[in-house]
Amino acid sequence: MTSHVTYWPDTAIKQYSTGRSNVLGLSDSGLVWEWKNETAVLIAPLNVDLKEKTVFEVQAGIDLVPGGRQESLQTGLRVTVDTVTIPGTSFRQHDQATYAKDSLEAYIGEVKQFIVLESHIVFTTHHGRVFSYTTTYPLPEFSRPNPVELTTLYNASTKSNAQAFEPRSLVGSFRNFGIVTSTANVLTATDSYLNVFHEQAALPSVEQRLSQPDVLPSLQSGDVVSVSFGDYHMHALHSDGTISSLGTESQRCGALGLGDSTVSGCRGVQIAGWHRSGSLNIPQDPRDKRTVWFEPLMESWIGTLVSNTRSRLGGTATLDLAYAPQDSEQLSTWFEREGRKWMRRPVSQGRLSDRKSRPTTLRKTTTSTDEQDDEDDLPAYFALKVASAGWHSAALVLVDDDKAQAIRDRYIEPRPPATSSTVGSGIWNLGRRFLGLTVRDENEQSQTRYIWENEELPRTLTS
Structure with a gap:
């Protein structure tokens, strides 16, 4: 020990x-x-x-x-x-003189990264090549197949002037994997992609069209630092400290990090299948990636807008966005774009307005001017790392509490003067307090409120 x-x-x-x-x-x-x-x-x-x-x-x-x-x-x-040595993987750069130039070891090169999936091992080498080896059949030593090269990864790019393919990181889990290239773009694939290559290698006489990796538009902006995979979902960490989500969360377990059933429905998560899993559509515009929000007040904002909209539509109307793909996509795109402005301006009338609002709380700091400038360059929530596994996700986030609270304060405004109904409510609560009974939330009796308290979703998105 x-x-x-x-x-x-x-x-x-x-x-x-x-x-x-x-x-x-x-x-x-x-x-x-x-x-x-x-x-x-x-x-x-x-x-x-x-x-x-x-x-x-x-x-x-x-x-x-x-x-x-x-x-x-x-x-x-x-x-x-029991152990299996993958053929051709013994090459070492410092000892390359001992290998023939036309040998399998010299062609494959020195293994740099590898991952273990459900039925495959995928690895990269110092040549910038990517290989796969299947692990689903026990074969004797003399009949073990060689690793297959995933050649279609090399030409998959959204840029006409793309640089030579160079894998920076290799990540995967269960039946999915992804590669972040040296240009900070991401290629993803599944075990079905790998199976085609192994089938072609096993039956070379049968011509097959090799699979292509997925080139997801929201991950081609050149700012991806790392990716992580769970069983059916994935996350990408971006250089601006944000985390974007893709894939499916089994049984609406929340692995995508986009909120509860009401909030995630507004953010594009749709219910699919008898098991009621939440599936997130792939945005075609890289600007519309679905970002994980760490500010709890943002979910409260969405919940209030949805609740007020349901009240306007009437008691018999429903707003089940998780079952309406078209409405969900439009509304989730709207929320995504408005959410990016959250740290800059307050919300008003269902959208982020230019109206100025003074913070109700002022805080002094003792940091130097240079340190303050460095801190101001970062948002209140800056993700440093993201991890996914199974049906779970986790993130390491740097939080500036003072900055986060100052931003929350921008969304607070004085409550309008009390009307007769609120005066009556106050008297009613006074009587209940005298009898030792519960009263309304004290926050409802405060002199301030969030500026979206009476706002709704844009009518163009709910009509």
């Missing part, structure tokens, strides 16, 4: 990877550990001597070994597993 006072290289974990049902860890001494619960077990690869070969990295997938190749024998805290 390793702690701050005791160091054991066999148990000191220097790198780890989380899979769908397990966690793999690599120790300082090169041992591989697995957790499926609170107990760690040592992984002993069959026919591989870890004392002679160094493990540089571990990647977890669906289970310890995906697909049908798993054969393990557990004895105490040690698990022996």
